[in-house]
Amino acid sequence: MELEAIPGVGAKTAAALRELDDPTATVESGDVAAIARAPGVNEARAARIARGAIRRRHGDDGRVLATDRARELYREAIDLLRERTVTDYAAKRLETFYPSASASRIDEAQAFAAAATARDPDPAVREALADCAPLSDPPTVRVRDRCLATADAETLARAEAEVPELSVETVEDARDVSELGRSYASVIVLDESFAGLDVEGDVVVRPDALETPAETVPERLLAFFAENRERLEAAAAVHEAAAAAGDPVSADGDGDAAPPVDLDRLRDALSRLDDDGTIAGDAELDRLTAAVDDLDAAVSTAASVADDRLREAIRERDVTIEGTDFLSLVEQGARVDSLLDRELADEYDEAVDAAREHLADALRLEPEEAELAERVFGGAPSFPVDHDESAVSRLRTELSAARDRRAATLKADLASDLGDLREPAEELVRDALELDVELAIARFARDFDCTLPEVVGPGEGSSSGFRIEGGRSPLLDVDFAAVEPVDYAVSGATLLSGVNSGGKTSTLDLVALVVVLAQMGLPVPAESATVERFEEVHYYAKSQGTLDAGAFEATLRDFGDLVDGADGRLVLVDELESITEPGASAKIIAGILEALDEQDTTAVFVSHLAREIRDAADFAVAVDGIEAAGLVDGELRVNRSPKKGHLARSTPELIVEKLADDRGGEFYGDLLEKF
Numbered sequence: 001m002e003l004e005a006i007p008g009v010g011a012k013t014a015a016a017l018r019e020l021d022d023p024t025a026t027v028e029s030g031d032v033a034a035i036a037r038a039p040g041v042n043e044a045r046a047a048r049i050a051r052g053a054i055r056r057r058h059g060d061d062g063r064v065l066a067t068d069r070a071r072e073l074y075r076e077a078i079d080l081l082r083e084r085t086v087t088d089y090a091a092k093r094l095e096t097f098y099p100s101a102s103a104s105r106i107d108e109a110q111a112f113a114a115a116a117t118a119r120d121p122d123p124a125v126r127e128a129l130a131d132c133a134p135l136s137d138p139p140t141v142r143v144r145d146r147c148l149a150t151a152d153a154e155t156l157a158r159a160e161a162e163v164p165e166l167s168v169e170t171v172e173d174a175r176d177v178s179e180l181g182r183s184y185a186s187v188i189v190l191d192e193s194f195a196g197l198d199v200e201g202d203v204v205v206r207p208d209a210l211e212t213p214a215e216t217v218p219e220r221l222l223a224f225f226a227e228n229r230e231r232l233e234a235a236a237a238v239h240e241a242a243a244a245a246g247d248p249v250s251a252d253g254d255g256d257a258a259p260p261v262d263l264d265r266l267r268d269a270l271s272r273l274d275d276d277g278t279i280a281g282d283a284e285l286d287r288l289t290a291a292v293d294d295l296d297a298a299v300s301t302a303a304s305v306a307d308d309r310l311r312e313a314i315r316e317r318d319v320t321i322e323g324t325d326f327l328s329l330v331e332q333g334a335r336v337d338s339l340l341d342r343e344l345a346d347e348y349d350e351a352v353d354a355a356r357e358h359l360a361d362a363l364r365l366e367p368e369e370a371e372l373a374e375r376v377f378g379g380a381p382s383f384p385v386d387h388d389e390s391a392v393s394r395l396r397t398e399l400s401a402a403r404d405r406r407a408a409t410l411k412a413d414l415a416s417d418l419g420d421l422r423e424p425a426e427e428l429v430r431d432a433l434e435l436d437v438e439l440a441i442a443r444f445a446r447d448f449d450c451t452l453p454e455v456v457g458p459g460e461g462s463s464s465g466f467r468i469e470g471g472r473s474p475l476l477d478v479d480f481a482a483v484e485p486v487d488y489a490v491s492g493a494t495l496l497s498g499v500n501s502g503g504k505t506s507t508l509d510l511v512a513l514v515v516v517l518a519q520m521g522l523p524v525p526a527e528s529a530t531v532e533r534f535e536e537v538h539y540y541a542k543s544q545g546t547l548d549a550g551a552f553e554a555t556l557r558d559f560g561d562l563v564d565g566a567d568g569r570l571v572l573v574d575e576l577e578s579i580t581e582p583g584a585s586a587k588i589i590a591g592i593l594e595a596l597d598e599q600d601t602t603a604v605f606v607s608h609l610a611r612e613i614r615d616a617a618d619f620a621v622a623v624d625g626i627e628a629a630g631l632v633d634g635e636l637r638v639n640r641s642p643k644k645g646h647l648a649r650s651t652p653e654l655i656v657e658k659l660a661d662d663r664g665g666e667f668y669g670d671l672l673e674k675f
């Protein structure tokens with residue numbers, strides 16, 4: 001697949017995506033975290049790319065959300081879900097859910113949502129999710145003691161691209177390789193032609209070295225795990241918390257509850273790794289590292305130990321100097337050291353032994369290392385006691401080499417252990433993060449008493465349009481517990497009348513929300529719902545006051561386009577009459593309804609002018625009504641579910657009726673007759 005074919009992916013983004021291991025598969029998987037690993041692609045962008053890929057996969061190039069208010073409703077739905085996530089990842093990932101007109105996309109999302117709502121959002125799991133985040137790639141580590149070597153220009157280019165951690169050197173013959181062997185602790189020759197090469201030092205010929213990066217640069221794998229330690233531990237904790245809550249993550253859907261990686265093994269491997277990607281917890285490596293680091297200091301303390309011994313010994317001895325010696329001391333400036341040798345040989349030897357012992361102890365040297373260390377002291381007698389700098393340097397070289405060998409072996413061992421853990425560890429983290437998405441959907445469904453709706457294609461099921469039973473909008477300005485259930489079904493075009501504040505706008509919001517959520521493949525806040533798979537949702541909010549001529553013309557043009565549009569749309573319009581004077585409004589709305597009625601469109605027009613519109617229309621306009629049961633203590637008592645085929649009485653009519661009842665008299669009676 002051409003990456004540029006995905007909606008929203010331009011040349012620049014495609015180039016960034018090509019940096020991923022398997023760009024096409026990653027993008028098609030919809031794995032937001034994996035897509036976000038492309039350079040310069042953040043999670044929000046990754047979610048848009050994933051959404052584009054989903055659209056493409058389902059051949060879904062329609063735009064269901066056709067108006068500002070419809071898009072606003074979608075944002076509100078997404079926000080309700082996002083509020084229920086713990087991780088930033090899940091919040092972004094939810095954006096891959098969008099209202100679709102594609103049956104296969106809705107089915108796919110519904111399958112995900114059905115599994116999600118079966119979950120039990122456990123507080124301990126939420127807590128564990130707090131530290132979860134997608135894995136990240138650490139910056140490239142430069143390894144300076146190892147190099148790759150080749151005689152071939154193509155291999156050189158490939159090696160430089162695939163193993164940026166190591167220098168890649170050009171060699172022509174064994175002599176070049178041998179020279180490299182002197183500058184690098186180890187050399188990996190990539191050309192088969194060098195097989196059987198016999199040069200000194202740590203030089204190996206490995207034509208497959210580029211295919212086995214875990215062996216060639218174990219540092220890469222170690223840096224990856226070191227960088228992601230906390231995320232991996234957090235993901236492990238999520239799996240454990242979920243298992244303890246009896247609802248294991250096991251996102252593979254095969255019922256296998258075990259996490260994709262043995263958590264003890266992962267933790268053991270991580271415990272062998274320092275935060276900077278070096279080896280931790282190996283006593284021998286620690287000993288050698290400390291010995292190299294402390295060498296100079298230990299030599300100098302060992303010398304002081306010897307000096308103290310010798311000083312003590314000299315202080316306690318009477319030394320007789322022969323006249324000739326004294327003369328040579330005075331005349332020739334001979335050093336007094338020669339006297340040491342002659343007069344204090346034993347004491348000097350003891351002091352040297354003490355120094356050697358101190359050095360071996362302080363550096364915790366092994367016997368063969370101690371042998372080397374012995375040569376540091378014991379040269380020509382002197383006071384203060386001298387040490388042999390070249391012996392120190394040899395010891396340092398030896399210890400450093402042992403340390404590097406040890407580290408290299410341990411790194412290789414650990415990298416080989418971690419090598420098979422990498423993929424399952426990525427899955428571990430991905431599953432934990434996906435669990436957050438699922439739990440957000442589960443909590444949403446529980447918090448708002450949701451069900452998975454039936455979404456039917458045009459011509460499927462008993463009727464088109466929508467049917468909502470017991471719908472309760474979470475978007476109202478009252479506590480969700482106080483929201484009264486609404487039953488409402490519409491097929492075709494209808495007017496919705498009703499008393500002021502009866503809940504007409506809230507009903508339109510509920511319908512739009514249920515339809516948008518249903519086409520996102522998500523549960524809807526209702527006892528049950530059947531929704532046609534609409535191609536487009538046009539929701540027009542109430543306009544704020546009368547429009548000037550220009551704006552009025554623009555709005556009319558909008559509706560002109562609307563009636564010219566395709567089949568399979570849902571049109572929700574709130575009090576369109578407010579755009580102009582009531583008489584003209586009624587005629588305009590009647591005309592629009594008439595045009596829509598001739599099409600396969602589902603429409604609900606909220607209006608206070610239902611009677612006038614009906615009178616102005618050339619066809620039998622369907623009218624539903626939100627009816628007030630009456631006024632109780634000055635308060636409207638409303639039946640929130642619109643009554644089918646019923647023109648609701650308006651609030652003024654109700655008040656006149658109440659006055660006619662309460663006060664009697666001709667005036668109120670006559671007034672009432674006029675309604």
Ligand SMILES: Nc1ncnc2c1ncn2[C@@H]1O[C@H](COP(=O)(O)OP(=O)(O)OP(=O)(O)O)[C@@H](O)[C@H]1O
Nearest residue numbers: 477478482483484499500501502503504505506640
């Ligand atoms: N189903 C419901 N359950 C509880 N309260 C509701 C419900 N529907 C609406 N309300 C309450 O009634 C108020 C008014 O609702 P809404 O604005 O939808 O009425 P309306 O009929 O559109 O009013 P108007 O005629 O003034 O435009 C809401 O703010 C909300 O407090």
